[in-house]
Amino acid sequence: MVLPAARTRDEAYLYLDLTPCPTCGSAETEWRHALAQVDGELVTAYDGTCQGCEAEREYLFELPAREHAGGVPNFGGPEPSALLDPGQWLDVADQLMSAVDPDKAGEMAVFAAAAVAEVLKFLPPGVDTVPAERFWSAAGRQVYDRQPGRFRRDRLQVVLDSYSGVS
Known part of the structure; x- marks a missing residue:
């Protein structure tokens, strides 16, 4: 398959x-x-x-329709992932930042920020919350069901800004 x-x-x-x-x-x-x-x-x-x-x-x-050049990490272009849903991306960010060795906080925050940026790609234009139907995996749906408010644009932006500021 x-x-x-x-x-x-x-x-x-x-x-x-x-x-x-x-x-x-x-x-x-x-x-x-x-x-x-x-x-x-x-x-x-x-x-x-x-x-x-x-x-x-x-x-x-x-194969992707086009290659996506970028920094590290390079998860993709402007379109949302077809492999990982927004709950999975936010869970990755949570895991990275919850078990951070203080000496690697900056490196982990870069990856966590990139994961949160991926969640934001699931927001349709003019919509302030990631729609429930965008969560297709059991793991992602579980993250969403626990705290659906975490998928609001304003909250995601605060988390992204916070992780982007870690050095």
């Missing part, structure tokens, strides 16, 4: 990190990356061996 496009390699690796092995539940896998063909179409392939149970894992992603 071919998954939606990974806009960048950083987004693909984050998706893989958040997708545990279906056999043992471990997320630890050394991934290899290459182009492949499926039904005559080029796709991006990631494969590796699960470090927990040694199962072979493979994920295929559509």
Whole structure:
């Protein structure tokens, strides 16, 4: 099965990190990356061996319509992710900032800010809250259901500004 496009390699690796092995539940896998063909179409392939149970894992992603150049991290362009929903992105930011080693706070804040910026991409123009239908994963929906108010534009902007100011 071919998954939606990974806009960048950083987004693909984050998706893989958040997708545990279906056999043992471990997320630890050394991934290899290459182009492949499926039904005559080029796709991006990631494969590796699960470090927990040694199962072979493979994920295929559509190629993005265009490459997205950017800094680090580079999760994608102006369009919202088709791989991770807004709840998953906010959860990534929360996890990064909740277990921060003080010596790495600035580095983690850069990644957390980028994750929050991804959440903002799910806001339709003129709408102040990420619509409930934009949450498609169980994990993302759980984050939304716990505190739907966290997905308001003004609150997301405050969090983004706060993380962007950490050095």
